[in-house]
Amino acid sequence: MRVPLFLIPVLLLLSLFNPALAQTSFSVRGFVRAAETGEPLVGATVAVPALQTGAITDARGFYTLTLPAGDYTLQATYIGYQTTTKQVSIINSDETINISMAAANSQLREVVVEANSLEQKFNANQMSVEKLTSKEAKLLPAIFGEVDLIKTLQLKPGVQSGSEGTSGLYVRGGGPDQNLVLLDDAVVYNASHLFGFFSVFNPDAVESVELYKGGFPAQFGGRLSSVVDVKMNKGNPDRLKVTGGLGLIASRLTLDGPLVKDKSSFILSGRRTYFDVFTRQINRLKENDKDYNPIPDYYFYDLNGKVNYKLGEKDELFLTAYHGRDFFGFEDDDFKFRFDWGNTVGALRWNHKFNPRLSANTSLVHSGYQYTISNRIDIFTFKLTSDIKDLSLKTDFDLLLDEGHTLRFGASATRHDFTVGRLNFDSDDNRLSFSAGNKYKASEFGVYASDDYLVNAQLSLNYGLRVSGFNSGGKTYFALEPRASAKYNLSESLALKGSYASMMQYIHLVANSGASLPTDVWYPSTPGVKPQRSQQVALGVSKLLNNGQFLLTNEVYYKWMRRQIDFRDGANLFVNDSLENDFLYGKGESYGTELYFEKIKGRTTGWVGYTLSWTYRQFDEINDGRRFPTRYDRRHDISVVLLHQLNKRISLTGAFVYGTGNAYSLPVARFAFQDVEGKEPTVVPVYSDRNSFRLAPYHRLDLGLILKLRPKRGESDLSFNVYNAYNRRNPYFVYFEQIKDENDEETLKFQGKQASLFPIIPSVTYNFKF
Template identity: 45%
Template sequence: MKTLFRVALLSGAWLLHNSAASAQQGSRFTISGYVRDGATGESLPGVAVVHPASGQGTTTNAYGFYSLTLPTTADSVRLLVSSLGYERQGLAQKADRSFTHDFRLKASSAELADVEVVGSREEKLAETTRMGTINVPVAQIKLLPALFGETDVLKALQLLPGVQSGGEGSSGLYVRGGSPDQNLILLDGTPVYNASHLFGFFSVFNADAIKNVELIKGGFPARYGGRLSSVVDISMKEGNMQKFHGEGAIGLIASRLTLEGPIKKDTASFIFSARRTYIDILARPLIKAQADGVTAGYYFYDLNGKLNWKVGSRDRLYLSGYTGYDEFYANDEDKRGEEYDKQNSSLGWGNRTAALRWNHVVNDRLFMNTHFTYTRYQFNVGIKTDDRFRNNGTLQTEKSSLNYLSNIQDLSVKSDFDYVPNPNHYVRFGGQYIRHQFRPGAQQTTNSADPSQDVASGRRINADEASLYAEDDVKLTSRVKVNIGVRLNNFLVDKKLYPSVEPRLAARFSLTEDWSLKASYARTTQYVHLLTNSGIGLPTDLWVPATAKVKPQLAQQFSVGAARNLRFKGEEFELSFESYYKPMKNLIEFREGADFVGTSDASYESKVASGQGWAYGGELFLQKKSGKTTGWIGYTLSWSNRRFSDLNQGKTYPYKYDRRHDFKLVVIHEFTPTLTLSGTFVYGTGNATTLSQGRYQLRPFEEYEDYGSRNSYRMAAYHRMDLDLSHTKKKRWGEVVNSFSIYNVYSRKNPYFIYLDRGLGSQRATYKQVSLFPILPSFSKTFRF
């Protein structure tokens, strides 16, 4: 705590120094305010606010707030506000004092015809200090081909370089050689621990309720912490403050509906969104016909809600929440007159989040955002039996149950401050406290015939995490700009304290107006682990804390690269190259033969092995951001290896998702304002897996399998093409979009897993590949009013 206190003092001294330096620069004034969508009232992040006469400028923060300090002049000051998809707006006013001004941008019909592929910010790629950061507009995500017609945010991120999926149809993210638990996924600033539906085939995020998606793969700013590989920052819409609006879709397996509008115009608004599958309803008659007395099914649902209240010119309150759940069930009933046997089995998992956010403009240069959040993830496996039978002529009933559950929940408070003393400095600082509660495994058994045998095992493990951070995005010269910061963490669990100091640095050196070189360094610490057997993010994976025996995960990431803004025949392109090296420590894996069954209290400590990892590679990214044809090309060359002293005889082996070559192509073409064709193509080196290399007969009825080195076999390469054709029809009440998608156009048989077919009799044992999805056409109908 002494270290954290020292950092707080240093941060305060840093801010006082910047304020004093600003005051010494002569008479200055500050223009501040918000930039919002003129039609909906939604705040617009990343909008450029520029003073053309001096070339000084800034961008709005995540909540649409801007602050620009300029020298006082006798003449009027002119500002220019611009963002792709909106008409530019100017302001001319006498500059004799500080003042506030809110901008309402009007959508540009000319620019709306162009689809922005990546990056809604006006700041060009070659100008920013940040590395490994990509902003993906939701409007563009909705145009991409979708499995079963279900738009998926995380699958869109898999199309970016440095990001890959775990396998066919999976929505899991493996970023720069990391694992799924190393991604900090935030929904309105609240962590989501399991972001998958349908065993990983869909994500939990309803695109209709989302405003902005940002992916950070490296060069992490100091304001983010707690994970090693990436940050996925997802912001929900705030709700239309001007008029009532609705949007929904009907697909092959699910339907969704979003409603938003003003509670009081220009003062308060709401948004509510719901989604549910109906696989269980459609399949129920077929299951009953195949198995008499058996009812089985699977479904998932999502509910999102948000309230937005403008308390005054300086204050705004937001209340948001999410709940989602998956359930697979199978009920079997056998009746014999008065006697019967009933058995109900279920597997369920889901997330709940809630967030209360307060935005406050402290003064024209200081903005505060305070967040109170709650998040919980839980899965439950259960079997219930209900038997009625005759015993010596007497009708008796016996009931029993077996439940296994695991959960993690957090309560958190966080305050973030944005301070802009002058256009050459953008300072951020703040702190966070999290109360973690883990329940790695709990088993409950009951039996009505003998209540004395009822068992309830499993305890809760509490942990406290506190952090402080400070960072400054500072322009040193016309060519050099750096983002320097530090984050300090303390994690306390079972009287064991883990402190951590995390320096962060990113720098940009401009060679020309369009060419720049970049470099970054980040140290990160992760205090939570995900125990998994499969590696594909099944709901039975366990979240567990670092303990006195199981240390926190540690990583460093070094990145260097170059960025170039290109112009060709009037069109703009952005080209970037980044190389990275990421050593990791204290990674954990289940020991051979261990799994989650029976994992309770801290018993997982004896089931895991601790080791190291290394990930390194290079990423090339070319994107076209405007015009009738937009898209990008991404290529990644990478390596990801692991070494555990208790696994693979202590030898280094490739990580399961080590992928040497990874290629992505995305193209969107607008034939007319109402007809759009999009296509994607992906190619990747096959996943590494472990297969038996031989079988030996030791003695009668006893065989030994020789598996050789871990992950020494490569599956076949993965490649696939998807297409989507969307046509929009205008109606008096709104519009209807009909989308026809084809997943896996040429029906490539991509490997999902490989199993050993031992054969019958004298037949020779052979390995066989299982493929999941052939060519799959789908249709969806979206409506907006």
């Protein structure tokens, strides 16, 4: 029976007070998890063979079946796991049946990408989504052997890196600030370590990552281009487990296990680099060398923790915490410099099941990001600080109206506190003292409702509406953000998909370069700074080939953006009490096509992705009002990823990437003028249109080998990686060198030179688990 939408509020209220209202059948629901790790099995099949009906588990490993009264056998199946059966007797009430599945005696599951079956991707109503598990990421080659989930997402179509080595994401023409990054519902404002070279996500602590490039579900808001939804592991509910790794630049250690049998489990994970251990020793050995320049200190660390506690059959609590910091510093007798930055997040979530058809998740979340630059010269002290702190409360409801019809709705409220470029300058004798900078407070809210509706075997729909608002400086903005997506099956192996999404962004990243840096500042919408807006449409086709062995998809999209922010020439981004007076507002557009081919079964697996795209911005005050390509406009972007299992112990991996060079502004001429007689003339560069040049194309081949060892206890392996295997010197930036005459007096010309970052880098990592 299909329920008319106007009856939904009535049924919702009735279901709260009378769960068995008009039940002619009953629900069987529960979770499917791996017996060894306790991780949810996404895409597992739970079926009742006698009735020829079944269900697929969702992203939490949750399933729901609607059955008449009687005795049945439930059968759970999942690739790489033993088939599991459970007996259930339904008399006059709903039942909860949780299923634990034991791993099959096969090594293939360590190499095969299996968490998201191709059939599941094909059948999903949602389009423009990329899913990834930490197991998948650990199989791929990595720079310095350090696995990075965000860098793995850069290998997917429609996702580009900003420049060599960075972990920033540029999704379908959007900037790095237009990505909403969540860790168990908590916003992570700067998801990078080492000035953007690594992400903050420790792969041992992460269960899965979902990237939404378009067709955004209504529960997400606040950014224009993408949502990166990261979920942490819950911890092993059965036994204590130790996981870790020793790498070239960092080591990591994770403990997880039960706290109270069948009630509670935990995970605690840490990671730290040790550049500073070696550099400090080198500095000590050279401290008596007057010509030696000491090496600055640098290190970063991550701490992750999560605890879940089952209060009863209907209630469960989850507590997530993350704290990470980067430190860069230098000190001698007369000079001291220190630069540190990082995130702190915490989330307390309560899951409550009112009845088998209605459940709710309520979360209290804290998110914070801060950077501090401090400098001391003789008696003078300089300190620059910027931060953003959030306190959020949100609740989400899932209401199963009937099989194939689910209503989701909820609300959220956030209190923002901004410190923008807070400067303090003092002297020890108190004769000099100066301070500047601004503080802002803002409130943001959102309410939403969406409907997943299986119309028939061919057509499924998801449609919803988000209402958002933002208040700062006495000004309140409101917006309606409609969302819709549809899937139509032309046959059992061919489907068409389409989506539309409208998004608002109320906070903005003030950046002083094309790369995402820790000194970038978050700035709120104010009476003078309006929120950004985007609209995106996408159409796609999906085709299963060779009985589900391969999946081929092609998506085309068009995105138009309003009130994009840039800066006036010569704008001062630091210590500027009137920063928004230097903002410029314009529009943007991005469009393209993404082709994707994937195989996840067999000894050889992997994918091929190709993106053809165009990305432009247009400002009245820039480029004489003519549109120009953004730095991250990349015409062609190709990624090829292959994984091959030679035998039970040895696996080979490889990844090749190619991308059109970034758009760049370079001087086309120079003129000189003599301002002081007898001195060398002043040379001024002359620029043409913005971003009218291209850097050389970017391409790179990474190779890896995983050798499984045979320890007496647990599991271990050695991961050998070669980053940039053929030593391609990819461009990082371009600079100009003055070429002077033989007497080193007169400048003859300026010669452009390319700076590169990473040559060929071999590495080895030892991983263990017991």
